[in-house]
Amino acid sequence: DVVLTQSPLSLSVTLGQPASISCRSSQSLVYSDGNTYLNWFHQRPGQSPRRLIYNFSNRDSGVPDRFSGSGSGTEFTLKISRVEAEDVGVYYCMQGKYWGSLTFGGGTKVEIK
Amino acid sequence: QVQLVQSGAEVKKPGASVKVSCKTSGYTSTNYAIYWVRQAPGQRLEWMGWIHAGNGNTKYSQKFQDRVTITRDTSASTAYMQLRSLRSEDTALYYCARGPGSGIDFWGQGTLVTVSS
Numbered sequence: 001d002v003v004l005t006q007s008p009l010s011l012s013v014t015l016g017q018p019a020s021i022s023c024r025s026s027q028s029l030v031y032s033d034g035n036t037y038l039n040w041f042h043q044r045p046g047q048s049p050r051r052l053i054y055n056f057s058n059r060d061s062g063v064p065d066r067f068s069g070s071g072s073g074t075e076f077t078l079k080i081s082r083v084e085a086e087d088v089g090v091y092y093c094m095q096g097k098y099w100g101s102l103t104f105g106g107g108t109k110v111e112i113k
Numbered sequence: 114q115v116q117l118v119q120s121g122a123e124v125k126k127p128g129a130s131v132k133v134s135c136k137t138s139g140y141t142s143t144n145y146a147i148y149w150v151r152q153a154p155g156q157r158l159e160w161m162g163w164i165h166a167g168n169g170n171t172k173y174s175q176k177f178q179d180r181v182t183i184t185r186d187t188s189a190s191t192a193y194m195q196l197r198s199l200r201s202e203d204t205a206l207y208y209c210a211r212g213p214g215s216g217i218d219f220w221g222q223g224t225l226v227t228v229s230s
Contacts, residue, residue, distance in 0.1 A: 037215045048208060048220040049158070055215070092158060096216025100172050102148065104158040 002027050002095050006105035012113045019080040021108045023093035028073045029056075030097070037096035040069055040078045043107075044089040053078065054096075080110075088112060115139040117147075117209050117221035124227045125199050132195040133224045135209030143167035146212035147192040149183060152223075153205035163212055164192055199228045 003026040013019045029038045038056040041049035051060050053069035056076055066081040080087055093105040120134040149161040162173035164183045171183050185192045192209060207224045210217040
């Protein structure tokens with residue numbers, strides 16, 4: 001199975017400051033169709049995960065443009081340009097290349113300093 | 114809008130089975146798969162299996178394949194996940210989620226299953 005390693009485990013950020021989360025894959029997530037199937041989810045306390053980014057850099061509908069995804073192959077980053085109070089929670093990366101056997105990163109907890 | 118609505122919380126004794134439902138709406142269900150993912154306390158999200166709502170094909174994680182069965186009722190736009198031989202370590206939140214062929218996009222609200230004697 002593909003292993004996804006996220007870092008850091010937790011992040012304490014001042015409101016208005018940027019934040020960055022890394023996700024490293026044990027295998028390339030570039031599929032034969034040329035797409036890179038790495039997704040980012042945000043889970044607020046007591047809620048289901050919500051997808052923010054698909055295909056490593058595409059924002060889902062309704063996701064603020066302060067969220068951006070970047071990377072290639074096996075190394076990916078989620079950036080929040082200016083953290084707001086509603087951004088607290090846990091962020092997960094997930095690979096969809098091997099969609100028959102999904103795997104998730106361990107999660108990064110974001111809190112406000 | 115896309116919605117996945119799951120059945121309510123369950124409390125089961127060790128050795129029992131649980132069946133969780135996931136009713137979908139807002140899209141053509143037969144065009145997508147439904148994944149089941151669990152979130153145990155302090156653990157990462159864990160894929161259990163999926164079913165293609167159209168053709169009924171299934172695939173299970175090796176970890177659960179001896180104990181889990183995923184089915185669907187296309188007329189009711191509902192998928193089901195049954196987990197047998199429950200043990201205390203199965204206490205978790207169980208999610209269904211829609212799979213568009215490149216992972217997961219929309220999630221259900223989750224169903225808490227508690228296994229306790």
